[in-house]
Amino acid sequence: MQSILFSRRQRFFLGFSAGLVAGIVASLLMILFSLLLNTVSLPEVLGSTITQFMPPALFQSLHEFFGPDAKRYLFYIILVGQCLIFALGGGLCNLLLSQSRYSALSDKEGHLRWAVGFWLAGILWLLTGLVFLPVTGAGLFGVSLPAGALNTMATLAAVGLFFGLSFVFVQNWLLLRHLQTLGAVKQDEVVEASLSRRTILTRGGLWVGAAALGVLAWRFISSGVGSGGQTLSGSSASEVQQSYKAKVEPVPAPAYDGDFSQIAGLSPEITTNDQFYQVSKNLSSDPSINANGWNMTIYGEIEQPYTLNYTQLQALPMKQQYETLMCISNEVGGQYISNALWEGIPLSDLLAKAGKIKPGATKVVLYASDDYSDSIHLAKALEPTTLVAVRMNGVPLPSEHGYPARLLVPGIYGMKHVKWITKIEVVNTDYQGYWQNRGWSDPAPIRMTSRIDTPNGLQPLKAGMPTYIAGLAFSGNKGISEVDLSLDAGKTWQPTKLKKPFSDLTWVLWEMPWQPKAGSYTLVVRAIDKEGNVQDPASASPAPDGSSGYHSITVTVS
Ligand SMILES: Nc1nc2c(c(=O)[nH]1)N[C@H]1C(S)=C(S)[C@@H](COP(=O)(O)O)O[C@H]1N2
Ligand SMILES: [Mo]
Numbered sequence: 001m002q003s004i005l006f007s008r009r010q011r012f013f014l015g016f017s018a019g020l021v022a023g024i025v026a027s028l029l030m031i032l033f034s035l036l037l038n039t040v041s042l043p044e045v046l047g048s049t050i051t052q053f054m055p056p057a058l059f060q061s062l063h064e065f066f067g068p069d070a071k072r073y074l075f076y077i078i079l080v081g082q083c084l085i086f087a088l089g090g091g092l093c094n095l096l097l098s099q100s101r102y103s104a105l106s107d108k109e110g111h112l113r114w115a116v117g118f119w120l121a122g123i124l125w126l127l128t129g130l131v132f133l134p135v136t137g138a139g140l141f142g143v144s145l146p147a148g149a150l151n152t153m154a155t156l157a158a159v160g161l162f163f164g165l166s167f168v169f170v171q172n173w174l175l176l177r178h179l180q181t182l183g184a185v186k187q188d189e190v191v192e193a194s195l196s197r198r199t200i201l202t203r204g205g206l207w208v209g210a211a212a213l214g215v216l217a218w219r220f221i222s223s224g225v226g227s228g229g230q231t232l233s234g235s236s237a238s239e240v241q242q243s244y245k246a247k248v249e250p251v252p253a254p255a256y257d258g259d260f261s262q263i264a265g266l267s268p269e270i271t272t273n274d275q276f277y278q279v280s281k282n283l284s285s286d287p288s289i290n291a292n293g294w295n296m297t298i299y300g301e302i303e304q305p306y307t308l309n310y311t312q313l314q315a316l317p318m319k320q321q322y323e324t325l326m327c328i329s330n331e332v333g334g335q336y337i338s339n340a341l342w343e344g345i346p347l348s349d350l351l352a353k354a355g356k357i358k359p360g361a362t363k364v365v366l367y368a369s370d371d372y373s374d375s376i377h378l379a380k381a382l383e384p385t386t387l388v389a390v391r392m393n394g395v396p397l398p399s400e401h402g403y404p405a406r407l408l409v410p411g412i413y414g415m416k417h418v419k420w421i422t423k424i425e426v427v428n429t430d431y432q433g434y435w436q437n438r439g440w441s442d443p444a445p446i447r448m449t450s451r452i453d454t455p456n457g458l459q460p461l462k463a464g465m466p467t468y469i470a471g472l473a474f475s476g477n478k479g480i481s482e483v484d485l486s487l488d489a490g491k492t493w494q495p496t497k498l499k500k501p502f503s504d505l506t507w508v509l510w511e512m513p514w515q516p517k518a519g520s521y522t523l524v525v526r527a528i529d530k531e532g533n534v535q536d537p538a539s540a541s542p543a544p545d546g547s548s549g550y551h552s553i554t555v556t557v558s
Contacts, residue, residue: 006110011098012091014178018171019090023083026163030155031079035285039155040147042128043078047283048371049136050074051438059439059543063329075283090167093120109179111172117164124160129153146287146371231332231539231549232490232524240490240524240537240550251532252482256500260511265454266470269499269509270322271338273398279327279336279414280370280400281434287369287420291404296388300365300426303355310404314390316345321387321408322502324474328413328435328444329542333451333551337474339506342408344389348382350424360428366407366418367425374416374433376409377443378426385410385477385505388421410505411477413444413546440544446476447546448535450483450510450527452553461557463518469496470511471551473527473535479504482528485512489522490537490550504530516557524552 006014027043034041051059051074063070097105097116105119106112129141133152138145142152232240262268271277280286291310299305320343327336347364351357357378364381367373380386387408390397397403402419409416415435436442450473455461473483480501484493496510510525526535539549 008095008098011094011110014171014174015094016087016091018167018174019093020083020087021170022090022163022166023086025166026086026159027079027082029162030159031284033155033159038147038285038287040142040145040152041284042132043075043082044283044285045133045136045138045142045145046078047071047074048281050078052137054438063541063543071281071283078283086163089120089124090171093167094171110175112168114165114168117161117166117168119164120167121157121160121164124163125153125156128156128160144371146369230552232522232537232552233539236489236522236524236552237537237539237549243490244534244537246534246536248528248532248534251530252495252528254479254481254498254500254508254530255495257497258500260497260499260509261468263454263468263470263511265456265458266468266509266511267453267472269339269502269506270393271340273340273393273395273401276338276340276392276401277325277327277336278400279329280419281372282370286400288399289369289404289420294404294422296405296421296424298350298354298424298426301358301361301428302351302426303358304353306354308350313345313388313405316349318343318345318390319384319387321385321410321505323385323408323410323505324507325414325417326446326449326474328415328440328546330449330547331542332449332539332547332549334547336414337449337451337472337507340393341502342387342389343391344387344405344408346384347386347388347407347424348384350388351381351426354426357426358428361426362429363427363431365423365425365427365431365433366421367423368418368420369422370420372418372420372434373431374418374435375427375431375442376407376412376416380409380412383410388424411446413441413446415440416444441546444546446474447548448475448478448527448529448533449473449547449551450525450535451551452523452525455523455553455555457553457555461516461555463557464515466513466515468511469514469523470509471525472507472509473525474507475527475529475533477505478533479530480508480527481530481532483508483510484526484528485510486524486526487514487521489552490524493526518557520554520556522552522554524550526550 030041033039066073096102105116133142134140141149143149145152295307295309296313297305297307320341322341324337324339330336361378363375363377365373365375388405389408390405392398392401397406405421406419407417407421432442451471452469453471455469461467469485473480483496483498485496486493496512499509501508528534536548537550540547
């Protein structure tokens, strides 16, 4: 770039701007590819590395601060960072090109030749494949990513080329505009350039980018769920803890009520598939798998390893099971809990088909197509309620819930319910899965929880008007024998009516009719399981073992 019109700063800024625009469009293209074709997404790779090396305490406080949306913010931050790196690359490129030995790459006004785009693409391709991906642990050109190295090479080349060529195009266009404002180019030349076919193509590209951004935004918004309420705090919490007994004897017989009414504001007993909470480690895109090419291999410390395709899997005897899933990062009173009717093949049957399990085997590892994995102990794997599920509420598993096959393992947190299974390995080591490498519990037994769904502050409460207090309670696979409610911040308790649940693997709905006098009330709920264990009142955040404490809400009746 030999133009005398520009200072070094201006040249840098010009390249930075062009790099930013090209970088945004190229990043959107990368995300669009990864959404549609499951190709590499660099923000995803970096996010996974960052969470792996983040100290658990920092992870915890970010989670507390941003809530369940933390992963989305992380994704946005990385994405912005990626665009800034593209922009920086553009700026530096211009500074480099201003040296006279590169004068062949631009004309005397500073317009870049297309060759610059190819050079940029090549350099980025090599840096990403040989440096960035290996450093994040994804291997040379992403060999250890689910998409594989060849696919990643091709994707990076396509995105890189798109960036390089858009960079040249945008920079030349900006330059033209700039020269025009300086009066160096005649007005009609600019008009002509702005109507050129290349411009129209770029505009098309920008529209595609904008549409992709819209799709993404919509996905994030539509999958977002918040959590409400509070845990009991301050003096009332210590009062509750003083009177707390960990276990009650005899265990109360559940008082199921046939007249249990479905009240407005109370969660439906079965969550519909589209209302079912949704969680995955994936920052931007979850796998969408075609069952035709899918199969599942069962191998490891077992005599006859084998592989099944989808048709073969579905032909095996299946079992129906109502089960509630809860995420380990669910806060007390939170929304990351749902209940469905599942159908699947007992894992013990699948293992039995592979012959004898070798002595010394300790765990079963489930691998998934999004590079996620987790393990369960062999004894847990052989429990009759541990299933490889293929159906949910009467239809094949929806894609976001693990199609074509996911694990169901009652009694432990949702993270162990591996979705999009590809391989099942019997091992004789103490395998640690994706979240365990990030500091979360490995055995991960569900901590008993209960929630007040209504009142929820949406309807005003009038003195003397009959209403209901209602919600749910969940103990993993132990069943619920009693749910108690306190109207006075935990000083006194009374048992509520329970709805008979479909199984001991699900949540239990509870309710209590209420005709309040005017005043302010602190409602608190606690549950007792069928072994007589009382819900733990000590308040704990989700990391690393799951949350505990009592859900409590304060309401005013006027
Ligand atoms: N392959 C895969 N399986 C996964 C996850 C994931 O990120 N990848 N997330 C887990 C977590 S943390 C939870 S809570 C449950 C959520 O299941 P759902 O989205 O069907 O409710 O899936 C689990 N299985
Ligand atoms: Mo989870």
